Amino acid sequence: MDGTYLEVADTAVNAVFGRTRNQRRIAAFPQVHLVALIECGTRALLGVAFDVRRICEQDLTRRLLDRMRPGMLVLADRGFPGWLLWVDAAAGGADLLWRISAAVRLVPDQVLPDGSWLATRHADKNIWKALAGRPRSVRVRVIEMVVVIKAADGSRRHEPYRLITTLLDHVAFPAGELAALYAQRWESELEFRDLKITQRGPRAVLRSKTPTLVNQEIWAYLVTHQAIRRTIAATAADHRLDADRLPFTVALTVARDTVIRTTVRTGTHLAEMTASLLANLGPAERRLRVCPRAVKRPNAIYPSKPIGPASHSTKIIEYRIEIITGQTAPTTTTKQNSRTK
Template identity: 40%
Template sequence: MTRSRCAGCEKRSDGKLPAHVTAYLTLALALFPDDDYEEVAARVTGSLDRFGVWDAGWTVPTASAITQARKRLGRAVFAELFERTCGPVAGSAGPAAAAAALGTARGSFLRSWRLLAIDGFEVDAPDTPANVAEFGYSGSGEKQSSFPKVRVVALAECGTHAFVAAEIGSSADGEKTLAARLYPRLRGDELLTADRGFYSWPAWQAAQATGAALLWRAPTNLDLPVIKVLPDGTYLSVVIKPEVRYAGRRERLLAAARASTDLSNLDHIPDAFNRQGEQIARLVRVIEYDIPDRTGDGHHELIALTTTILDPADARADELAAAYHQRWEQETSHDQLKTHLRGPGQVLRSRLPDLVHQEIWAYLITHHAISALIAQASTAADLDPDRISFTQTLRLIRRTATGTAAIPPSGLDRKTP
């Protein structure tokens, strides 16, 4: 018997599951959402034995034992596990990587930037007093939801559909509130796309401060005065902090920007800063277009995108418009997780808020592992990841998870508990 098995057996001597085994079992619960705790444990003991964290002499734990072990684990472990293991999937950003990835991860890069989207979705939790107190219902009166709603806002790679960062909150937490916690995690080699509902001055400031490039749809009420028309038909504009209400100052700032010979930024314009040295204006580039064959809502609607990529030589207008519409790929990510992995209309298992957090993180980690596997397979076969069925991949993983699965979650396969 190996040292890891002995250590594990010592932990099992009091009937308690070690933390790392509990983590594996929680991930397995996300892989088999239709099965009860004991059936899921029985399914995966073969793989756990091969990973070196299970002993064939152990009995399958009861549902109560698994629940108690999950309670001991708490809510923070899986958030940290996701943070450590669920990084970018589509390779390294940069011109060479983007060119190499063009055939196998279409939509993953725009030139030297990794293409990300931000969006949110809701999950139903069991209707228990603890979950209601933590997460609340959405709506009110006759329109109140039947179950407590958990709100999730996430960053996802557009090309691979892999979630790379997420925040979990209650139904009362707005998407903007949760998104604000994600912006500091952006990287300088990333281009973040976002719908107009995410725009605000503080959000734009926080996201741009990371060095990441931004490509967000402008809300209809955002004033975008023309500062300079560029050769490709896009134009430079200035967005100003809403608290700056004095019209004279705004006009002086715009006049100074129009007269400037250096429009790489506004750092040389005094009116772009307040007395405390805080920046109150940002230079942006605006791409305006419509979609002629669009029907229904938005027919002939003018779409205005704002971006921090100011030079058309760095990204053409048509490239940026196409990149923005890759944002819709995140809807595929949501569908894969909510409909195919978790099951349509499925309510979470967890009756306590800590376990709800665990369960959602387990789904996000499991989805990321599947997305990574699809990306690897698509690269090997020189295919777009969209050409490989998520559903068929999931079925294959479920069939092999009983003893031949080959994708243990990185960071969990410890030799000692």
């Protein structure tokens, strides 16, 4: 589960979407807030909700709770795990593995052999009236870890993470495996890149001039994107390949070409796309890369990260996850095929 923003045309009626602002200035374009439930393996869109900018991620996520079903493990960043949303999402039967802020007070009730620990999370008293039959406390399993990265340019990073999960069985679901699996949450960033940049092209702003047409344009992008993803997933399944190896850019190019050549029949189109995907397979194993976030056009008085080689993607030569128990020395697990950000 992750969210992003889409910029729309700057018209008087589109102002209803709202703009971001800080102490010094206001953004040039209104924005739509979009939240998506994305399948990590294929990057297919399992559910999407969007609205005006002021609607927060948690409220948009509530519209997708029916998409979270038993058998799923839902990953989310620390902007999501509010008390009510956590309880309601878990009630649907899906398992959760969400990052949580270190500011949330959690006290270990039991330290497990793999370094994770069980805790009881209590609802704040100021939301008791809103619980409406929900429990005032829930049992969660906490995984505290540090991601250690050494890049080819000599830089090092140590990033602390705290995860909470509904998977309480440390034997069936070891902390090291869940910690490494959480890196798959960054698949959402790649999906948003394909949707907002690769598919949309150089147009940074949606062209529709009214809210009704903005809504229609966004759904058109999503439907087209999902159709291409379905074709990629079907090709990968037919040839027993990882869907990550089939490039979205190639599938998009073939789809555009066959739309232009209107005489091409659907069966021929699918065969051509399949052949192109198989001819442009990516590597069997992902390259480990790290790309620090940098501000190219700062709009605040505070200093920004430097622009140059240090702000671009760099190969990772060492990547490990250290599980922290708080009572014993950290245990280390190594993951070779994960992505970090």
